[in-house]
Every structure is written in C-alpha cells, then in structure tokens.
Amino acid sequence: MASRRGIGSRRGRRRVKKAFELQLTSMMDVLVIIVVFLLKSYNISTHNFSNASGLQLPISGSQDNPTDSVQVIVTPEALTVENERILDFQQIALNAGSKEATYAFKPTDLDESGMRILPLYDALVKAKERTELLLAKSKKRVDGKPLAFEGILAIQADKRVKYDTIKKIMYSAGAAGYRVFRFLAMKKDT
Amino acid sequence: MLKRPSSRRKSHSEGIELNLVPILDTMVTLIGFLLFTTSFLAIVSIESPLPISSTEEVMEKLKEKPLQLTVAINEGTTEIYSVSDKIPRKSIPNTAEGAVDLKALHEGVIEVKKQFPSEETVVLAPKAGIAYETIITVMDALRGLEPTDPPIYRKNTRTGVDEPAKGLFTNVIFGNLLTGDK
Numbered sequence: 503m504a505s506r507r508g509i510g511s512r513r514g515r516r517r518v519k520k521a522f523e524l525q526l527t528s529m530m531d532v533l534v535i536i537v538v539f540l541l542k543s544y545n546i547s548t549h550n551f552s553n554a555s556g557l558q559l560p561i562s563g564s565q566d567n568p569t570d571s572v573q574v575i576v577t578p579e580a581l582t583v584e585n586e587r588i589l590d591f592q593q594i595a596l597n598a599g600s601k602e603a604t605y606a607f608k609p610t611d612l613d614e615s616g617m618r619i620l621p622l623y624d625a626l627v628k629a630k631e632r633t634e635l636l637l638a639k640s641k642k643r644v645d646g647k648p649l650a651f652e653g654i655l656a657i658q659a660d661k662r663v664k665y666d667t668i669k670k671i672m673y674s675a676g677a678a679g680y681r682v683f684r685f686l687a688m689k690k691d692t
Numbered sequence: 693m694l695k696r697p698s699s700r701r702k703s704h705s706e707g708i709e710l711n712l713v714p715i716l717d718t719m720v721t722l723i724g725f726l727l728f729t730t731s732f733l734a735i736v737s738i739e740s741p742l743p744i745s746s747t748e749e750v751m752e753k754l755k756e757k758p759l760q761l762t763v764a765i766n767e768g769t770t771e772i773y774s775v776s777d778k779i780p781r782k783s784i785p786n787t788a789e790g791a792v793d794l795k796a797l798h799e800g801v802i803e804v805k806k807q808f809p810s811e812e813t814v815v816l817a818p819k820a821g822i823a824y825e826t827i828i829t830v831m832d833a834l835r836g837l838e839p840t841d842p843p844i845y846r847k848n849t850r851t852g853v854d855e856p857a858k859g860l861f862t863n864v865i866f867g868n869l870l871t872g873d874k
Binding site for chain 2: 560564656681686
C-alpha cells in the first residue's frame with residue numbers, strides 16, 4: 503500500500519507541473535461562424551439615414567436602396583428636416599375607443615388654401631440652397647459646370663401618418679423645387 | 693550516448709502546434725469592426741416623381757390616347773380604371789378586416805398589364821384619410837411581380853424579342869397632389 507501511494511503522489515506532481523493550455527480551436531470555430539454571418543448580413547450602402555424615436559416605418563417588398571438626399575422625418579407628432587425639428591403638430595382629439603391622440607397642422611403653419619406647409623417649405627429651400635452651394639464648390643464637373651441639384655427628397659414617415667399629411671409635404675416640396683420623392687420603408691424579410 | 697527507448701518515443705509524438713492567438717486577435721478585431729459598421733436596419737425606397745402637367749404633352753398624349761391607369765384608394769373600396777376608358781372600371785371592396793384587398797388588386801393589375809405590357813405608369817389617388825402604411829402596401833402590389841404570378845411578356849423595342857416583364861407598373865405617380873379633395 504505504501505509503495506502505491508508513493509507512485510500516485512509522484513504522478514500528481516507531474517500533472518501540476520504541466521502548463522495549462524486553452525483549447526483555441528473551438529473558439530476559432532465560433533469566431534469564424536460569427537464573422538461569416540456578419541459578412542453575409544453586411545450591407546454595403548452609402549446612405550446615412552437617421553431615425554426618430556418612436557418612428558414606425560412601414561414594410562415594403564421593394565429592392566431599391568436609397569441614396570443620400572435631403573431627408574424629411576414625419577412622426578405623428580412632428581416634422582423633422584435634416585435632423586432639425588421644424589414643427590410640432592397640434593393635438594386635436596382622442597380617437598374614440600383608442601388611447602392614441604390625433605394630430606393636425608396648426609392653421610398658422612399652412613398657406614395656399616391649406617396645401618403648403620410654411621416651415622417645411624422654408625427648411626427645404628434652405629436645404630436646397632445649401633446643397634447647390636456644396637455642388638458649386640465641389641470639384642465634380644460636367645462640361646465645366648457644377649453638377650445640377652437632383653431635387654430628390656427622402657420621406658421617412660410613420661406608418662400611422664395619413665395621406666393628407668404626406669400630400670401636403672409633397673406639395674410643399676414641389677413648390678420648393680424638389681422633383682422626386684423617395685418613400686422609405688423597412689425591407690420585407692424574404 | 694544512446695537515448696532510452698521511452699524518451700525516443702516521446703520526441704517523435706510531439707507535433708507542430710499552430711499559434712492561433714494572432715489569428716484570434718484578427719478575428720476579434722474584424723468582428724468588432726463589422727458590428728460597429730453594419731446596419732441591421734435594412735431600409736428600402738420607393739421612388740415617385742412629382743406630377744408635372746404640360747399642355748403640349750397633354751395634347752400629344754390625347755392624340756395617342758394613353759391608358760392612364762388610375763388606382764383610387766377610398767375608405768371602403770379600391771377602384772381600378774383608365775381615364776381614357778381603355779379598360780372596364782373595377783371596384784374592389786376592402787376585406788372583412790377593413791384593409792385593402794391586396795390580392796384582388798394585384799390580380800386586377802396583372803390583367804391590365806397583360807393587355808398593356810409596355811405600360812409602366814400608374815396614377816395613385818388615395819383619399820386624405822388613408823394611412824401611409826396602406827399606400828406603401830398598395831404601391832408594392834402595383835409595382836412588383838411575385839414568383840407565383842403568371843409570366844408577362846413584352847416586346848423589346850430594340851431587339852424585337854419578347855422578354856418577361858420584371859415588374860408591373862413601376863412608375864407610381866400621385867395624381868391628386870394639386871387638388872384639395874378629401
């Protein structure tokens with residue numbers, strides 16, 4: 503018995519002396535899978551669209567990727583142009599049977615028979631002038647002339663917003679010199 | 693001096709170990725970069741040009757008698773019609789849940805596309821109280837072709853060969869922008 507105990511203790515001592523080795527192969531496997539997943543879902547796009555809190559975008563099956571342009575964010579409560587809140591809607595009444603309030607434009611914010619939104623028109627004209635100035639300073643030229651203002655407006659609207667509001671926004675943008683509207687939505691899972 | 697047989701065996705069994713630590717460092721850096729820059733919120737867009745009325749163009753179009761396919765979204769129904777009466781007027785009632793019957797609308801539009809395969813434009817005229825979400829879903833139904841849809845062929849004007857259409861009416865224009873109707 504005494505001799506057996508002696509051999510066992512010697513073996514134990516040998517084990518303690520060995521350096522602890524971390525199994526890196528399995529960790530490598532996990533990391534490779536994560537990298538592959540991220541690379542697969544990596545979306546190479548140049549757009550930089552900001553999002554407003556509480557904004558619920560509708561879902562669309564469109565495959566078109568938006569490019570950078572002047573952006574309007576429409577929530578049920580307010581309008582934002584290029585990250586600047588330009589007007590707040592007026593709360594008018596609570597919908598019957600729901601806790602959600604209804605919002606409308608203040609009469610002072612509208613003109614041209616209630617079709618043009620004045621603060622939006624002013625903000626869009628400013629954004630247009632800023633873009634034209636940047637284009638004039640840019641080195642990109644076509645036949646020696648600076649690139650023309652494309653007049654594209656990206657509209658990021660909450661899915662609950664009514665067409666009446668969208669229509670007024672488009673009317674105001676048209677009056678300010680914008681010719682194309684891009685309605686942004688969340689991509690539908692295929 | 694000869695080695696003991698036991699020690700010789702040990703030296704042969706030892707393989708070359710790959711140093712995985714720098715590879716791991718690279719992986720972790722790459723994951724950090726990808727997580728920081730990737731956008732999990734995939735945003736798509738639907739383009740619509742501003743309607744422009746021109747007297748000359750209108751006159752020219754009147755000579756040709758264009759289709760001018762119009763889809764009007766009302767509170768309880770959706771109507772498909774042509775301003776020049778080229779197709780019979782179709783009224784699609786909403787579903788029992790009160791939503792636009794997108795399937796019936798899509799099928800109705802496919803029938804029109806079969807008759808006019810080269811036509812790309814549709815005029816959308818929603819009522820003031822229609823929600824933005826409904827407009828987007830209707831635009832999707834008007835623009836896109838599902839894999840289950842029957843193939844629609846259109847003649848390529850350059851080659852003269854029939855080609856399958858990639859979409860339905862991809863050019864959506866809001867027709868009631870300048871009117872103050874409710």
